[in-house]
Amino acid sequence: MTMDQALIRTEHRARVYKLLSDCYQSPDAEFPARVRELSGLLNALHPEILLEVPNMPDGLDDADDKGVPDGTDASDGSDVPDDSETRSFLEELKVEHARLFIGPFSLPVPPYGSMYLDREEHLMAESTKDVHQWYLSEGIETALKEMPDHICIELEFLYLLIYRELKAQEQTERSHDAGREDRAGRPGGTGHSQVARQKSTADPATYRDKQRRFLEQHPGRWIPAFEKKVREHTGSAHTGSAHTGSALYRDLAAATRRFIAADLAELRRDVSG
């Protein structure tokens, strides 16, 4: 792989994490576009994932046709009974997202790491605190009124770490350039800029290592159990196989789990290789 190829791959990884993070927020009109972009990027990075989650993004095709739902989605006396005929696809998706990940009643699939990592299924457990420390060590904190180990935040944190890797890479290149320029006696005392001096603290490899460790300690450990719960609560027993929202979130979770596993494997190869 050329350096450019590697960089593009890294950019794609960043984008995938950002898209995944956004996709687990309450859906808005951008949701279908995100899922399509996500599918494309996953195909580029790990084509095998889409082979195993074949309906993504085709599930959205139904959605496009469904300005008005046909009313057959959830009339089987399931957990989401009595859907209004007038519910739009987006609203249906929002209801399904809220049912799975927000509540307000029994939350079938808590999107919180500690619910899977802590022995007693508590929130604000030791693992939560550890995630919080991860953020602080990067000089950031949560902007959402949410637990630090919420799936959206952890995934966006990975996006941030990859972004910082890319930025470090860019700086490395710049300082190389600056160095060459300096040696060539070109103008620019600014060549000894901040950017150059900070090169030592911004080593791309450090950020790759952080990505690997964070994945290993947090989402990599709990996303499989999370995905299992999503499957359990989006099966036909719950919502009917025809429920587009359920199918979308089932596929999204499956893709998330597989991507994280593949990505972690790739980061580990870095270490061993």
Next chain:
Amino acid sequence: MNDSKTTTANGANGTVSAKGSISASGTMDASTENRKQNGTAASSRKSFLKRALMAGTGATIGSMLAPGLSTLKAAGKAKANPAPAGQNGRWEATSCLGCTSWCSVQVYVQDGRATRVRGNPNSKVNGENICVRGHMGLQQVYDPDRLKQPMKRTNPEKGRGIDPGFVPITWDEAIDTIAEKIMELRRNRETHKFMLTRGRYTYLRDIFYDRFPKIIGSPNNISHSSICAEAEKFGPYYTEGIWAYRQYDVRNARYVICWGADPIATNRQVSHYNNVWGELLSRAKVATVEPRLSATAAKSDEWMPVIPGQDGALAVAMAHVILTKGLWNREFVGDFVDGQNRFKVGETVDEAAFRDNHAHGLVKWWNLELKDRTPQWAAERAGVPADQIERVATDFGKAAPHAICWVGGGPTMQVRGAYNSMATHALNGLVGSVDNVGGTLASNPEFSRGFPPLDPYLDDLAREGIAKPKIDQRGYLEFPSLNGGRSGGGVITNRAADGMLDEDPYDIKMIIAYFNNFVFSSPDVDRWERALSKVPFNVHITTHAAEYSMYCDIVLPAAHAMFERHGFMKGIGNGYRQLPLNRPVIDRVWDVKSDETEFSWLIAEKLAEKGFPNMIEHFREYRDPETGAVPQNAEEFDLFALKHATRDLWDPAHYKGGDRFDGWEDFYKTGVWNSDPYNYRGRWSRMRTKTGKFEFYSETLKDAIEGHAGKHSVSVDQLMESTHYLARGEQAFIPHYEEPLIHGEEREDTFHLVDYKSRMNREGRSANCSWYHELKDIDPGNVPWQDVANLNPVDANRLGIKDGDAIRLSSAAGELECTAKLWEGVRPGTVAKAYGQGHWAYGRLASKKFGKQPRGGNNNQVIPADYDRLSGSSAFYAIVRVKVEKV
């Protein structure tokens, strides 16, 4: 996370073609292309990095933030350099609202996260110890099933088992929708059709419960009080003029009789009584009157497993024994002029022969009621041996005046319970323990104060609305509800459902409910389900969505009272009154707000935007007492309101008594104000009764009853009949025995239901905590992870029921399913079951299958809606016989 947030994704504003491929517009070139080109889109990389770096312009490397971040941000300065983990914890003071003890507590907070709870050592009431409920608060506040953000209903159909289809909305959308509905009522001149209901509260309550509906123009602020304990207050009010809970001076007592009260488990100031109960047992005798072996009964010298409803028989028989044996307290009650005891079985006494002291009407009481109430007479009714009645009464009398009758809900929250409340409490009068050392005490004075005057902010429309009758039918002939001596003086919470269903006096169009769940907590819940299904617009402000929320259009996440908000409480015990603060001691985890202050402010702002500024103008009067500043936003209003209400506790210039503080910061940090010690006997002959004395013959009640009868132009006897009491003539004004009114037939397979409150209930809100279920066997006779009904083995064997069998309890009101547990601790002929479980719409642990299958059964499904009508209380005890059968 809310749906209004614009997602600013990482500059990759890819547009989506119909076929789902992506055409890139700038950065992060889309994958389809890249796949084809085998990932060699170098230009794409440059442009991405360029954009990314441009977006990061100005940021230093250390805090470089990726573009488009929506869940993360740069850390604040303090947070960027935290103390090492584990070295930055602090104990922070707040209040536990897990029951009506209202303990002053401290929470250990690390990195904004609560990890432990203990009593506040600064409290003179509960001290450093608190009960299990305080600790359970940790599981409540960090419950993944909490309501996390405002949500609205998408399914217009309302009813049990119908999923509302809630989706998240912003606070602004929620507030705007609610304010618009209020404006609609005002435009249509039907503001009285607005209703505010509450369950628990802090003492910032008047902002929301009083000011809010009044400024809008509604008379309907409906409290939970009458499904709580009003009948318990009836006896003390009509004997000694206090409509309030009492404190019991057990540190100095020599005898304590607990009447359907379980003070070391459930009620009231449990922490304090746990602190001293062991010492009490070593010094004094304790008797407990209760059909089941409660936690307190198990720690008593005498257990009197009374037949449900017959408490009054025991009480009047004990009074009979105390008088015939000459054991009354002469200093308080008075004596025969010649010192000769004329109280002899069956003989009337000349009133002139007795000189009252600090009590009034003893001889009338004797002549009208007590002279024939022998222990034998009571034993036949109450199912308690005559010799035990005599022994307990005698020992109790001998301990006078350091002898306490602790009146709980058991004998009082019954149909006709008002007179049990008087009869049991009157024993305190007989032994002179009222307001005395080792006796039953009122609350010490405290110096919190009210809020700025309301009057200037009421417009004509509001005044018109407030003058309308209330929805709960208080003051109707059948519902005297004589709180404070006035016809219709008190709330009849559970009757509001009937008012709404029958549209009598009118229909309700809008409700805001907070800190309550009447669909679960009121007897005959079905009426609430039907009533609420009819209400066009309903809002629930709550920490946890519950059965009530199923009927709501908007649900709003409330800050947890123990960890996340301001407020203050008023507790009594140990001879002191304390006012502990509620404080936001942790970082709010979700997008929650304080119901009483922040919500009210936001609505007021929105109403002003819509052309009705009265509420916000009133709220702007709540200035910071230190600076005189006018509140500018919800947070300031919240804080200033608290400082205003508590000023005389913390401002040295306004000092009135009790603990002294240097100022606000000192008080805020300490978290609790303690009163001066109790002034014993200060109320003797200065009671707020008609005579100023303790009334065995209640002139105060006589006025109240005659007032209500007069209002409806009926005689006292007709009133007694309309309200289902048996008293006739002057009996209506004295403590006396009433045969209990119990629903349901007496048959081989029917049993008295003995409802009681679990020690694990945080006021019935803790069923979604795993500790609730794991530790459930701290309720005697209970089993972890089950909701059991206790049957005596004698009865169970007869019905062929074994431990662990699924059983059904049913009555005319409804049915529930639970698990059988055989136990000698219940009286044969009764089935005892704790209230607290049986949620069908709640969190993962409280409900088995959301919306469908409860875990255990809710007692209120089999308890019919009936009342002690003089007090307005719902009846929970000795009210129904239920059929018990195997499922």
